[in-house]
Amino acid sequence: MYIGRFAPSPTGPLHFGSLIAAVGSYLEARVQQGQWLVRIEDLDPPREQTGAAALILNTLNAYGFEWDGEVLYQSKRYAFYEYFLDQLRSRDLIYPCTCSRKEILDSALVGIEGAVYPGTCRNGPSHPYRTHYAWRVRTTADATTFDDAIQGFQSQQLLREIGDFVLKRADGLYAYQLAVVADDADQQISHVVRGADLLTSTPRQIYLQQLLQLPTPNYAHLPVVINQRGEKLSKQALATPLNPANAVSDLWHALSFLGQQPPANLATTDLQTLWSWAHQHWQLDAVPKRKAIPLSTAA
Numbered sequence: 001m002y003i004g005r006f007a008p009s010p011t012g013p014l015h016f017g018s019l020i021a022a023v024g025s026y027l028e029a030r031v032q033q034g035q036w037l038v039r040i041e042d043l044d045p046p047r048e049q050t051g052a053a054a055l056i057l058n059t060l061n062a063y064g065f066e067w068d069g070e071v072l073y074q075s076k077r078y079a080f081y082e083y084f085l086d087q088l089r090s091r092d093l094i095y096p097c098t099c100s101r102k103e104i105l106d107s108a109l110v111g112i113e114g115a116v117y118p119g120t121c122r123n124g125p126s127h128p129y130r131t132h133y134a135w136r137v138r139t140t141a142d143a144t145t146f147d148d149a150i151q152g153f154q155s156q157q158l159l160r161e162i163g164d165f166v167l168k169r170a171d172g173l174y175a176y177q178l179a180v181v182a183d184d185a186d187q188q189i190s191h192v193v194r195g196a197d198l199l200t201s202t203p204r205q206i207y208l209q210q211l212l213q214l215p216t217p218n219y220a221h222l223p224v225v226i227n228q229r230g231e232k233l234s235k236q237a238l239a240t241p242l243n244p245a246n247a248v249s250d251l252w253h254a255l256s257f258l259g260q261q262p263p264a265n266l267a268t269t270d271l272q273t274l275w276s277w278a279h280q281h282w283q284l285d286a287v288p289k290r291k292a293i294p295l296s297t298a299a
């Protein structure tokens with residue numbers, strides 16, 4: 001049974017970049033006669049915008065997406081994430097880290113996502129009396145590998161390239177990597193189709209799945225949209241919010257960006273006709289095997 005998902009963070013309205021991930025995950029699930037679930041990743045209240053979750057769901061609806069089951073909100077699942085954290089804690093796979101941000105930066109090595117935590121608290125907290133601390137998971141020098149359905153073979157050595165990463169922050173918030181692994185398992189997600197900006201996160205998620213003895217889904221990472229300066233279109237960069245008045249044209253461009261070559265006359269058709277064409281013609285194999293594509297090339 002194929003179960004896919006789309007998992008936006010409610011940090012702002014959907015934009016063309018998020019539409020790519022929604023279209024790719026949706027059509028692949030439908031073509032495989034699977035389910036498509038929507039999960040709102042509202043783990044980080046300070047970064048969220050009031051009303052964004054409802055706006056995202058309204059926009060998906062207006063663009064003609066039909067999701068299965070109830071929408072899942074990560075903010076309602078803290079007890080569930082703590083349960084997974086407990087399992088790791090009882091096996092000494094995580095440890096409290098009392099280091100300040102500055103202490104970490106001063107001693108950090110450089111990895112693929114910036115500072116690599118140097119392991120200061122691995123054998124005991126550096127500041128035993130600090131009451132605010134994060135929980136980090138012990139990583140190993142073994143390679144974590146997987147075959148991505150679009151981007152091909154991937155390998156990462158977590159200890160050197162990422163370092164012991166945080167599962168629960170000092171401010172008490174659960175980290176994305178833990179929540180996503182817990183929810184993918186709980187929702188029995190079999191296939192993850194998402195943007196290639198998360199490609200380097202995937203080995204961390206697979207590593208956690210292995211520690212927690214959870215199944216690993218199949219992964220396909222779509223190229224992400226970048227602007228003229230090579231930056232990812234993100235809500236923070238104020239990418240233009242999707243406007244349902246342009247739904248057909250936006251979806252046509254998203255299909256085109258994803259290598260599906262929709263006929264030109266469908267750029268001005270109605271939603272139902274365009275979706276019907278997309279359901280009949282979607283091919284994951286046609287998606288460009290690239291991590292990022294500038295918007296000017298796509299639109």
Ligand SMILES: [Zn+2]
Pocket residue numbers: 096097098099119120121126
């Ligand atoms: Zn530390």
